[in-house]
Amino acid sequence: MIEPSGTIESMPVLKGSTIDPARTRAAILEAATPLLYERGLDGIGVAELCARLGVSKETLYRHFGTKDGLVQAMLEARSERVTRWMAEAVAAAGQDPAGQLAAVFDALQAWYDDPAFRGCAMLNAAAQHHVEPVRAITARHLDRYLDLLTGIAERAGAADPPVLGRQWLMLVEGATVVAAHHDAAGAGEHARRAALALLPAARTGPQG
Amino acid sequence: MIEPSGTIESMPVLKGSTIDPARTRAAILEAATPLLYERGLDGIGVAELCARLGVSKETLYRHFGTKDGLVQAMLEARSERVTRWMAEAVAAAGQDPAGQLAAVFDALQAWYDDPAFRGCAMLNAAAQHHVEPVRAITARHLDRYLDLLTGIAERAGAADPPVLGRQWLMLVEGATVVAAHHDAAGAGEHARRAALALLPAARTGPQG
DNA sequence: CCGAAATCGAACCGATCGGTACGATCTCGG
DNA sequence: CCGAGATCGTACCGATCGGTTCGATTTCGG
Numbered sequence: 001m002i003e004p005s006g007t008i009e010s011m012p013v014l015k016g017s018t019i020d021p022a023r024t025r026a027a028i029l030e031a032a033t034p035l036l037y038e039r040g041l042d043g044i045g046v047a048e049l050c051a052r053l054g055v056s057k058e059t060l061y062r063h064f065g066t067k068d069g070l071v072q073a074m075l076e077a078r079s080e081r082v083t084r085w086m087a088e089a090v091a092a093a094g095q096d097p098a099g100q101l102a103a104v105f106d107a108l109q110a111w112y113d114d115p116a117f118r119g120c121a122m123l124n125a126a127a128q129h130h131v132e133p134v135r136a137i138t139a140r141h142l143d144r145y146l147d148l149l150t151g152i153a154e155r156a157g158a159a160d161p162p163v164l165g166r167q168w169l170m171l172v173e174g175a176t177v178v179a180a181h182h183d184a185a186g187a188g189e190h191a192r193r194a195a196l197a198l199l200p201a202a203r204t205g206p207q208g
Numbered sequence: 209m210i211e212p213s214g215t216i217e218s219m220p221v222l223k224g225s226t227i228d229p230a231r232t233r234a235a236i237l238e239a240a241t242p243l244l245y246e247r248g249l250d251g252i253g254v255a256e257l258c259a260r261l262g263v264s265k266e267t268l269y270r271h272f273g274t275k276d277g278l279v280q281a282m283l284e285a286r287s288e289r290v291t292r293w294m295a296e297a298v299a300a301a302g303q304d305p306a307g308q309l310a311a312v313f314d315a316l317q318a319w320y321d322d323p324a325f326r327g328c329a330m331l332n333a334a335a336q337h338h339v340e341p342v343r344a345i346t347a348r349h350l351d352r353y354l355d356l357l358t359g360i361a362e363r364a365g366a367a368d369p370p371v372l373g374r375q376w377l378m379l380v381e382g383a384t385v386v387a388a389h390h391d392a393a394g395a396g397e398h399a400r401r402a403a404l405a406l407l408p409a410a411r412t413g414p415q416g
Numbered sequence: 417c418c419g420a421a422a423t424c425g426a427a428c429c430g431a432t433c434g435g436t437a438c439g440a441t442c443t444c445g446g
Numbered sequence: 447c448c449g450a451g452a453t454c455g456t457a458c459c460g461a462t463c464g465g466t467t468c469g470a471t472t473t474c475g476g
Contacts, residue, residue: 061435067433130326170382178378
């Protein structure tokens with residue numbers, strides 16, 4: 001999803017894996033993720049999913065118990081992966097909070113430009129399955145994102161870091177929505193400029 | 209959806225309607241809207257839908273041809289209704305662009321506080337049915353919203369109204385996402401303060 | 417008052433889907 | 447080399463769903 005995550009192949013993804021349950025489970029998770037993301041949680045059945053994965057239904061059900069079990073495990077893994085990826089982008093941006101903030105939206109723009117981009121997987125999932133576990137995973141995902149942004153707000157010396165972090169979170173999610181459902185071009189850049197404008201001091205240099 | 213739109217009753221909604229096709233169609237549309245919004249497009253079947261509406265399946269299919277037909281007609285109507293409702297809120301806010309902008313987010317907060325609030329119906333629908341017509345309706349909905357906000361940006365004397373309108377649109381959609389999936393409290397207010405901070409001049413008085 | 421149109425209610429159909437069962441095959445540790 | 451467990455492939459099951467059909471009933475325009 002985030003990094004160009006491999007287009008959808010039509011053939012088995014599991015190979016080389018000897019009989020190692022843990023590895024099988026991880027491989028299923030990894031291979032199922034882009035399929036469920038592209039087609040939607042209900043857009044692909046267990047049968048086709050298994051066929052594409054090169055895995056029997058019995059194996060899938062032994063590891064995840066239920067389709068919902070697979071979905072939830074997939075969403076958890078994806079949320080953690082996205083959060084870690086974004087945290088690394090921030091960490092790689094140096095010490096300046098403004099630079100860190102800019103890095104967030106530049107990373108988002110790169111994601112939007114991926115042809116496989118189809119919006120936030122957690123939000124999409126929550127819109128489809130409004131069962132409680134999925135909603136909880138989505139809420140936790142937003143929590144993680146909010147923590148990251150609030151941290152930047154704190155280091156930027158904001159008067160009210162939680163509120164500023166929340167406003168930035170709205171820009172992040174709003175930019176993702178607009179990019180997914182309206183126009184991806186420049187969405188990250190426009191959101192970034194808005195986010196920087198909310199910084200306490202205008203220490204942002206050239207806003208190009 | 210927007211105005212407290214009537215909680216879900218368990219019994220027929222169609223009454224008094226003599227045999228008047230146009231009225232029947234409108235009544236079905238109106239009664240089906242909150243059900244499809246609350247349960248999700250695939251969360252309620254045609255059978256239960258008809259039972260709740262007090263309408264036979266044949267009648268529904270004669271008017272809408274298909275469940276997708278009903279869904280699309282419902283989304284179109286809802287998008288227009290929401291846009292009109294928001295435009296009226298803006299018009300009622302007087303001449304000051306800052307006041308108009310504040311009115312947008314105050315209206316949103318009132319929506320978020322409705323117990324029936326479950327996020328933007330168009331975005332939810334697009335996340336479920338990624339068929340083309342639904343995506344087109346969603347895109348058109350964002351277009352309408354963008355026009356409204358860009359108009360405010362123009363009247364506010366923004367250097368680049370389309371970009372500012374788009375940034376405001378991100379705040380609108382972002383606030384809605386956060387309110388729906390994280391925490392509705394204060395979402396509209398925080399988004400409003402961020403939006404006002406993006407105004408060219410700080411003509412916004414007390415930012416309470 | 418009659419016939420066309422609208423509606424109802426219920427039965428029905430074919431397809432799909434999530435999940436289970438089972439025998440055959442494969443792999444690895446002891 | 448053998449037995450336990452993982453995997454496969456396939457067939458199968460029950461439920462649900464979207465959509466159709468049809469006879470009976472109601473309503474309204476002419």
